[in-house]
Amino acid sequence: MILKRSGLTAPAFRSLTLPDSIGRLLRSATYLFAQVFDVMLPRVCMLCGDPLPGPGALCRDCYGRFETIPGPVCTCCGAVFPSPQGSDHLCGECIARPAHYDCARSAGVYAGELRRAIQQFKFRRGSMLAGPLAEFAANLTGLGRNGRYDALVPVPLHTQRLRSRGYNQSLLLAQGLGRLWSVPVERDFLLRISWRVPQASLSRQQRRRAVAGAFACRDRRHAGARLLLVDDVFTSGATVNECARTLKRCGAAAVDVLTVARTLKDHPECQLLSA
Ligand SMILES: [Zn+2]
Ligand SMILES: [Zn+2]
Numbered sequence: 001m002i003l004k005r006s007g008l009t010a011p012a013f014r015s016l017t018l019p020d021s022i023g024r025l026l027r028s029a030t031y032l033f034a035q036v037f038d039v040m041l042p043r044v045c046m047l048c049g050d051p052l053p054g055p056g057a058l059c060r061d062c063y064g065r066f067e068t069i070p071g072p073v074c075t076c077c078g079a080v081f082p083s084p085q086g087s088d089h090l091c092g093e094c095i096a097r098p099a100h101y102d103c104a105r106s107a108g109v110y111a112g113e114l115r116r117a118i119q120q121f122k123f124r125r126g127s128m129l130a131g132p133l134a135e136f137a138a139n140l141t142g143l144g145r146n147g148r149y150d151a152l153v154p155v156p157l158h159t160q161r162l163r164s165r166g167y168n169q170s171l172l173l174a175q176g177l178g179r180l181w182s183v184p185v186e187r188d189f190l191l192r193i194s195w196r197v198p199q200a201s202l203s204r205q206q207r208r209r210a211v212a213g214a215f216a217c218r219d220r221r222h223a224g225a226r227l228l229l230v231d232d233v234f235t236s237g238a239t240v241n242e243c244a245r246t247l248k249r250c251g252a253a254a255v256d257v258l259t260v261a262r263t264l265k266d267h268p269e270c271q272l273l274s275a
Contacts, residue, residue: 046120046129047113057128058117066117067109068140069262077237078104080264093204099237101244101255106234106262107140111269114261118232122169130169133232134176137260143228144181149256150225152178152185155243156215158195173260174230183228190243191216207238215246223251234262 043052045059052059072081074091076099081091108114114136120126121133138144154170162168171187178185194214202210229243234257244255 046126047116056132057126058132062113062117063132063136065113066107066136067112067114069106069108073105076101076103078106078234078262082266099241099244100248101229101240101257104234104237104240104257104259105141105143106259107137108261109267110233110261110263111267115269118261121172122165122232125166127167127172130172130176133260134173134180137173137258138177138180141258143256143258144177144183147181147183148226149181149183149228151189151222152183152228152230153190153243153247154185154187155229155231155239156190156192158192161195170231173232177228177230177258186222189218189222190247191218202236204236204238207236208241211238211242213242215243217246217250220251222247224253225251226254227252227256229255229257231257231259232261234259 043055044050045052045062046057047062048059050059050061069078070080070084072084072086072088073079074081074094075088076090076094079091079093110118117126117129117133121129152174154168154174156170157165157168171185174185174187177183192214193216196210227247229240229247231240234240237257240257240259244257247255
């Protein structure tokens, strides 16, 4: 679905009115305030509280404890196979119901220190963690090397959710990656036009249905382009799959997905998140 500038019908764009402008202004002021404080206060690791020798948000010990994704994995969705033997190949799910994205890769397991870091980043205004998490994702997945992408597209938040959280964590990650790879970030190209409170108990198929039609592109500016969708955690993959479907319907030639972490089915610490 494409939203035409002249006839925006989605609820999110019905009125870019005063409250929106004030909200944006307040968010910018809060962000600036946080940045100033950040420079003034002594730097400590955001996970363990140990002093840091220089700029940064994490100490080397905490960063080193991030659990990386073991292999082999599915060549499409990146699911980890239970046996460590053999090479990467397509999983049964991707054979039965091919995904709309071409390839999804995650850097680490959503558990332990990485889970704590993402939760701080997402729910406790830990925007300083965007840089280290983006670096971790870039180093471990190797997806953005050799100028592979024309643009990075963060998974968008619905306006309502953006208001309550104050920032889109996927946009901060995409901006971190964009700086590392010198690739442009499309912050308002893909839009979330509907949002329902997700239910953790839904099956993968139910989650796919729940997000159907939830996204729209502003226009066809990326027809024929190779795009990388960026998000924090891959759970069922329903959200990124629907984003990829939308981007391809708007002409994208290829859409890969990069997430910092993913839940593993048999991992005791991995719980289902919102789709
Ligand atoms: Zn630490
Ligand atoms: Zn798969």
